[in-house]
Amino acid sequence: MKPYDPSVIEKKWQQEWEEKNTFAASNDSDKPKYFALVEFPYPSGQGLHVGHPRSYTALDVIARKRRMQGYNVLYPMGWDAFGLPTENFAIKNHIHPEIVTRNNVARFKAQLQSLGLSFDWTREINTTDPAYYKWTQWIFLQLFKHGLAYKKEMAVNWCTGCKCVLANEEVVGGVCERCGGEVVHKVKSQWMLKITAYAQRLIDDLALVDYPERVKAQQINWIGRSEGAQLSFETTAGDPVLIYTTRPDTLFGATYMVVSPEHPLLAQWMEKGLLQNAAEIAAYQKLANQKSDFERTEVAKEKTGVRLCGVEAINPVNGEKIPIFTSDYVLTSYGTGAIMAVPAHDTRDWEFARKFGLPIVEVVKGGEVEKEAFTDCETGVMVNSGFLNGMTVEQAKQAIIRYLTEKGIGEKKVNYKLRDWVFSRQRYWGEPIPIVHCPHCGFVPVPEDQLPVRLPKVDSYEPTDNGESPLSQIEDWVNVPCPHCGAPAQRETDTMPQWAGSSWYFLRYTDPHDAQGFASRKALDYWLPVDWYNGGMEHTTLHLLYSRFWYKFLYDIGQVPTAEPYAKRTSHGMILGKGGEKMSKSRGNVVNPDDIVREFGADTLRVYEMFIGDFEKAAPWSTDSVRGSRRFLERVWALQDNVADGDAVRPALELAFHKTIRKVGEDVENLKFNTAIAALMALLNELTAAGSVTRGEYRILLKLLNPFAPHMTEELWETYGDNGAQLAYAPWPVFDQAKCVADTVEIAVQVNGKVKARVMIPNGADAPTAYAAARADEKIAALLAGGQLVKELYVPGKLINFVIKG
């Protein structure tokens, strides 16, 4: 036996796979199709992280198993290469981002190939390739033509670090999710995508797909649907104030109103001179405007606000005049930017009322509204509410909405927290937005035959401090004739966010070289939907939501065949540093997969990453434990010294083999890679104990192990295989359910629920036989003699329980 040398074996097979395109998928095959997908990486300068292979190996195991099961498998890979780190690196080192990207991609690709992942490299894509982003731009134009892309002047999130606008989804805890920079509000004219038009369907269609519950819950939560009523309050100024509430039942308890500091009525009323304390209000507005998102969302913050002196509102159900305030606890961007305040039944209103000495009127009985707001909707009964008195909250909601509708004051209304997607970025390294601004024609789409709008080559692509894209500096690129009327016009100079290219990339894999469209209809019909998509939880309300939106739009305009893009989604846990903290350069606990491959081999790294723990949970890295995986492979390798003739499984090992085949198959499908490996280790232990394997037994072991350790098993298959095709396409072993059960089983014998003995009985023995066997045990007999038998239970194959008294 040659010693196990992964550095030689792995190189050999990787070369073989590359030369022969072993894993190329066919768009024309009689086999059933299987589309396995992992999130394509951003090729950063740091190279691959040990977290990447966890996801990639998992679906590689699935892809390899599917090939052995006779599927035509598409398992593709590409590069999500637009984005800020590349641009920042380029700026710092004076290298063009295109070159930085090329270098990073080359490094990433070499690293991925060193792991033996069975990607179809003939379908490699790159979002920064003009032949690719042509279609990103094309999809944007379809959105524009269908009224789902629009430009609007509004207050947006501005990252002071990236000098760039951010989408709501990119602001985490008031700071930039990428750079951690402070986020402030800036009024800018921005391209927006109308994702809100799909809010309801993005919720409803989660019923059609197999996603983890936590993923569904997070998306539903983010979309934030609520049901209530929209209604207007008349004011003494004559202009009504429109409000949204989820508790219209508490209308009689509305003792004041609040409008957001940015509410347009404030400016109107000031202009008319209606507000006696205009200066005070203006000062408050200014203060609110200066606050960053972080300050605004700080928890446990004291309520602040200013009363609007000179204008009062009228409660539409009881005619009472109530004061109006402005406060930053009311958000401009949600609902109508104004609320009716019911301090007795809303925690925030309660706090505000307490601070400003406003009346708290109880309208739902059940709490102690002098002590705290009573927000329960289940148990209360309406009081102090005119015609609603005596109703439950639910009845009152319906009655009041009926009343408001009849009187023409208001109506039932559904609201979402989801906002439209801010789609402009003031940076260089992104897809140019293919729109021309014409002074006569307005926003004119670049004609489709002129796509792609290429990024111009420039010397300086630094972001500007004035909030303009660097592209705006390049006059001969910016100035073009209007495609519609020919008059001098200007290109849009903002670029798309990084999420643009990744919102449809999986479609391109089906037909990556198509020049006529983003993919041919035939290829899309054949491959979609993606059968299994694995990716990180951090993308749940970013990429995953965005790509569902784009896909649904493409479905609506007849471009793709199904309502949802991904039939099944799973999420892996993070790989943490040794102590359980996040891996980071500053902590110095980053493990480089290259080092592990060099020291132990790719197969060992793959097996270890699958064995490290529950796939869906975070797991700390342990290089010590990697050794265990290497030992396991060494022992499989060493088994070749003890291969005996024979294609059959020896009778004594039938049970072990059939059970292992079943277990490995089931575990892999259920994301239990760790226990699948454990089962293989247990089988190996049995084979080692048996002293030898037959050729047939060895083949089964190699097949089961192949998806995890493809190089080593393929190498052994050369000698011990069945002279047929490569192991990669050898048929996956099948098990016989009847052979998965033993002839005799050991069952536990309990007395009063405590295990006292174990006995062997024939499998499927009836109760009398089992009881007799148990009673035959000396210890059990003694215990039974010492008390009175009250009850006896027999769970076939498991245990017997004697319940005795005394």
Place this chain on the structure above:
RNA sequence: GCGCCCGUGGCGGAACUGGCAGACGCGCCGGAUUUAGGAUCCGGUCCGAGAGGGUGCAGGUUCGAUCCCUGUCGGGCGCACCA
């Protein structure tokens, strides 16, 4: 604050639908081999000498609870002044 998830040996983690807790691996201990170390192989390894006791803690349901229920403590994640 609201919603969700998780607490099992020294460590990572197993345990079908309520039925023998600790599979598998790491580490550790002992032995073999070795000049030595490393590597490898064999044996042991929840605690306890034993009866017995053990799945964060306190209760409950049950013949039987890591699993179901109530309360509590600890950790994590998501959303977060969303009316």
